[in-house]
Structure formats: structure tokens, C-alpha cells
Amino acid sequence: MNQVNYLRISLIDRCNFRCQYCMPEGAELEYLHRQQLLTDDELLTLIREVFIPVGFNCFRLTGGEPLLRSGIVEIVRSIASLPQTQDLSITTNAFLLAGMAEDLYKAGLRRVNISLDSLHEATFDRIVGNVGRSRWQQVWNGILAADRAGFTPLKLNVVVIPGVNDTEVLDLAALSIDKQWHVRFIEFMPIGNDELFSDRGWISSESIRQQIREKWGLTEAHVKGNGPADVFTIPGAKGTLGFISQMSECFCDRCNRMRLSADGWLRPCLLNETGQLDLKTALRDGVSTAQLRSQVRDLLALKPEINYKGRESGSETGVYHRTMSQIGG
Secondary structure, X not given: OOOOOEEEEEOXXXXXXXXXXXXXXXXXXXXXXXXXXXXXXXXXXXXXXXHOOOOOOEEEEEOOOHHHOOOHHXXXXXXXXXXXXXXXXXXXXXXXXXXXXXXXXXXXXXXXXXXXXOOOHHHHHHHHOOOOOOOHHHHHHHHHHHHHHOOOOEEEEEEEOOOOOHHHHHHHHOHHHHOOEEEEEEEOOOOOOOOOOOOOOOOOHHHHHHHHHHHOOOEEOOOOOOOOOEEEEOOOOOOEXXXXXXXXXXXXXXXXXXXXXXXXXXXXXXXXXXXXXXXXXXXXXXXXXXXXXXHHHHHHHXXXXXXXXXOOOOOOOOOOOOOHHHHOO
16 A cells, blocks of 8 residues: 555535535535534644654645635645645635635645536536526636636546536546646545435446547556546646546555544545544543554554455445535545
């Protein structure tokens, strides 16, 4: 396995969108109360005194929607200022990004991933669960603002859904041709929503690559980042295309990450609920950060087994207790 040095940090479980694959329609979600969230001080204590000492140096801020977190710019500034931080990024739906991109960049954020599942307003609004005024233009404005602010690479995440946006694969891939944007196609994952799209299933990365290959050609880019994406490029394009194939092509042996939920649970594997640690409760109960470091080290040693355990069902019971929005993706 790769060294595990990448921590995804969920700052909040709430979101201003309700994307079907993240928060299924009809799902009864119990949102965390403010006092249940890790405070800024608790989060920074865990980063400085637990995660960095055991080898973490790459951090990604997620949600819900992380830009809804109060004080997000100061959180970014605090993490970016730590000398051990080698990489700090954020995943956002970009709805609030236009007015925040420059401040986030000045605070030390350098990379941003933006969810963009469609270039058509009606389809986009259907996917994000919007009723009323379209949100597509504001998201697009956020993408353009991030580009102007200097975020690089600017990544656009696309979850390809059969019968919903699968006809847009070529249009979305074309965004990588004239700009240094990195479009990443992600296979739909049935986490906490196994019945969603069950009649249509998911679309494999290889079938998407084949569409693009037939249109323009496709070359392996030999780019290795912090994530599980296999990276390709259209000949002559300025940007790249990434494919995250968690359903069709297991990449557990390349996994270098863990996830910290907004309420302080450390999760070693997205597809498996085994081995989670409740760091917030331990911290509030007075457990020393030295003891927490020891527990995290033990969990790191177990991660290779946890990665593969229950690979097909995702957990020993085959049931997820949290949706993707509650995990932080």
C-alpha cells in the first residue's frame, strides 16, 4: 500500500444542494447540532497533535458543503500556515465560491475540486434537487472565479448517471481541451442509497473512455496525484481527464487516505465502516493526544485489511449507516 498521508476532513454535514447520489430523495437525515461538530480548536488540535505526528501532511476540506462552515477562510489559513502541510485543497459545489475564491486563495488554499454533473440547467437542477430558480449559472460563476483566482489544478468532478447525464460525456470531456481544467468522471457509488438508480446501475469508466477515445483519441497521462484517479489526456488538450473507478476497478492497494467526519469520527475506508474511532468524544473526555496518536497508529496498521474486508458489500452487514453527505465523500 501507499503511505497513508492524506486526510479528508468534513467540516459540516449540511449542504445547500441535495444531490441524488449524495442525499437520496426521501431520506430522513438528522443533521448535527452545532455542539456536535468539532470546534475549530478541536480540529486544529487533532491535526497538529495527532494527525501530523503520525504522518498526515495532505488535507482536503469537504462537507456537506464546506463553504457553509462558519469561519472557513480562517480554518484554511490556520491549516495552510502549519509548516508540515504539504497540500491543502477543498471539494465544493461552488454555489458560494464566486464571492470567496480570492479570499480562500489568499488564505493559502491552492487546489479546488468542484462538482459539475451537467452543462444543461434543467439536468443540473434535477441532479442537485433544486426546485425554483436554477443554480447552474451561480455554480458556473464560481468555477470561473476559481480559475481567475489562480487555483491549479482546477478539477471538475462528474458523477455519470445512466439515463440522466450520460449523454453529456463528450461535452464535459471537451472542457479539458482549451483550458487547464481537469475533468474527472466518477462511477456512482451506492453508499447509503443502494436503491437509487438500481434499475439502471452505474456506467463503467472504460465505457466512458471508449466514447472519448472514438471522438478524439486518448493517451495515458502518466500523472500521479493524491487520489485514485487514472489520468488520461485528449491529444493536444491543455487539461486532463481522470477516471475514478471504485465500482469496476478496485484501487484499494493505492489508497492513501482516511476520513474525519464533522462530528469527529475517523473512518479508515469509504467502502467499509469497520474500525472507526470517535476522536471528538475521546478528546472531550480528556483522553490525551498522545493516547489518540497511539490509537490512530494502530488503525493505520489495520487499514490494509479493512480496505479489502467486505469489498463487495461495503461493510460486514452490507448496510451503511451514513450517506455520502454525512461521510464527507
